[in-house]
Amino acid sequence: MTTIIRLDTKGRLVIPNEFRDALNLKEGDEVLISLDSKTDTLTISPTYGEPADLVKMEIEFGDTPGCLAKIAKKIADMKIDLVMTESKSSQRGKKARWDVVADISKCSYSVNEIKQFLLQSGLVESMSIKSITRDCLHR
DSSP, X not given: OOOXXXXXXXXXXXXXXXXXXXXXXXXXXXXXXXXXXXXXXXXXEEOOSOOSOXXXXXXXXXXXXXXXXXXXXXXXXXXXXXXXXXXXXXXXXXXEEEEEEEEOTTOOSOXXXXXXXXXXXXXXXXXXXXXXXTTGGGO
């Protein structure tokens, strides 16, 4: 489903009924809204449940067959739950990027340890990892 909606005078938008029904969203449910300033896109995703420790990871890696799957396995082994992901080749056959929103509440590693572990794996060329807070722009 895809549609165009209009912001109201206060900058708010209403998620259409068909979308809310498809995602089983009810009044009071929380959604994650992400801005990718590199592509000028907003993404809205349900958070389902109470993820206490949401982070956004931007991972750059070599665009070789199986590399993304190997990184995903390392993340899964750390008990990191992927909430939302998007991957794309930035230079076909050379470089790719994986944007990940993840719940790290079951992971025993700190944010810095996660970053160091992935960088030292030899699979990840560079990465950033930042905590996501509720209403961080409104405080």
